[in-house]
Amino acid sequence: AQSVTQLGSHVSVSEGALVLLRCNYSSSVPPYLFWYVQYPNQGLQLLLKYTSAATLVKGINGFEAEFKKSETSFHLTKPSAHMSDAAEYFCAVSGYIFGTGTRLKVLA
Amino acid sequence: GAGVSQSPSNKVTEKGKDVELRCDPISGHTALYWYRQSLGQGLEFLIYFQGNSAPDKSGLPSDRFSAERTGGSVSTLTIQRTQQEDSAVYLCASSLGSTRSYEQYFGPGTRLTVT
Secondary structure, X not given: OOEEEEEOOEEEEEOOOOEEEEEEEEOOOOOOEEEEEEOOOXXXXXXXXXXXXXXXXXXXXXXXXXXXXXXXXXXXXEOOOOHHHOEEEEEEEXXXXXXXXXXXXXXX | OOOOEEEOOEEEEOOOOOEXXXXXXXXXXXXXXXXXXXXXXXXXXXXXXXXXXXXXXXXXXXXXXXXXXXXXXXXXXXXXXXXXXXXEEEEEEEEOOOOXXXXXXXXXXXXXXXX
């Protein structure tokens, strides 16, 4: 069985501060991992995905995530938050197992 | 090219009525997924299709929920005898294949309100 846990349903950061959104997974087979973003009143879109080619994955809008097998983690980071990053972020494992989401608020 | 489309965008229905939600996937995408999104609940997987077959429908919450896909394209999700707890946004997504590595492309959703 596979599952995903996102720690923190709400995260607030100041504009310009580091963004760190946490995702831990459970999988009995090598996982494929995804981060999706849902901007207000918009559909979900892919931010980035891990498919075993490289442990550090770069995505759109300056986001990246690092696959750490020993920690079963795939945390999403961005060095400097922008107001436009305010959205809900979902981690997913192997296609269609999604976490409960983390809503990111960026403070001016 | 055209993305995933869903209709209607909003649906208000009375408790006990049946509703049908439609999804048009991206042309050429063989896999199609249905999810339910409720406040604080994240994305709840309902069912997925590979072609016209549904290898995994484990997420359908009750026998009031059913889905079909015809011609390897359009899919309908039917909810019979709707209940207030069925109120949510229903999302459809499609992907090039159903193997675990493919990313999904999402539609805008259908917001269902049961009164």
